[in-house]
Amino acid sequence: MLGWRLAISAILIPSIVLLFFLDAHLGTPAPVLFLLCVFLCLRSTYEMIDLMRERSFAPHWRLTALCGVAVIVAAWGPRMVGLERNTLIVLGVVAMTYAMCVLLLFFAAAMRYREPGRSVDTLGAEILTVSYAGFLLGLTAQLRWVVGTDAGYIVLGSLLVTAKSGDVGAFFVGRLFGRRKMAPLLSPGKTWAGAVGALLGGAVGAWAWLTYATPWLYPEAEPTPWYWSALYGVLIGIVGLIGDLCESMVKRDMGKKDSANLLPGFGGLLDLLDSVLYSGPVALVLWVVLPLATWR
Structure with a gap:
């Protein structure tokens, strides 16, 4: 299962980066x-x-x-x-x-x-x-577009990286230290230790992205201060975890383990996007109310 996840990720991540790179050069x-x-x-x-x-x-x-x-x-x-x-x-x-x-x-x-x-x-x-x-x-x-068209993929990338870093943190910390189940009826594999891993993974992912991707994608901007990046990451980590549980609720209520058999190791597209879709509107609000954009 882990091997399939790594193999699929090795294909999906470069593909998404390539699409974003192409799109960024095609304008607003x-x-x-x-x-x-x-x-x-x-x-x-x-x-x-x-x-x-x-x-x-x-x-x-x-x-x-x-x-x-x-x-x-x-x-x-x-x-x-x-x-x-x-x-x-x-x-x-x-x-x-x-x-x-x-x-x-x-x-x-x-x-x-x-x-x-x-x-x-x-x-x-x-x-x-x-x-x-x-x-x-x-x-x-x-x-x-929310904080400037030139920095759009810094912002959009921050959501993808942070939400998926939270997923990775939850997976590995839960595997290593998970004992107490968080929601056994919805998602038997999720533990409270995994939830902590989601927050840590989200914080680290947000900090790393906003620190190193910002000057690379937008040389005129300074990296976001680490404390605001970490706060953003923790909040997205929490919301992404809730999104994962909510999608699990839909599947369990329908008597299904996965939304589809599209991607080995992941399930369907909904299984891949659950934390991102649920976190997206929250990320939109956070980019408006928090001083994350140093290029304003």
């Missing part, structure tokens, strides 16, 4: 990141709907995927046509698009209604899928 609209997010949304929607079908739910794949992609497009639309660079206004467009999608899903559920017992459950599954695979992803993508 970030077309490569847009296409990546559309793919992630579609694949995550497929996995979520497949999970939901293990129960009595019957979510409509095409309509749900269309709504998820609409939210991603709303996160890009104003920026791609050069009309708006204010993140708060873009977030308003994303929120309004999400609201319209919820109304559409309600209407479609009413039109499909045939008998009591399934409609509300299916509607809830569709709204949850759009929220998770579309809305959270659209908000997370705003890290690309």
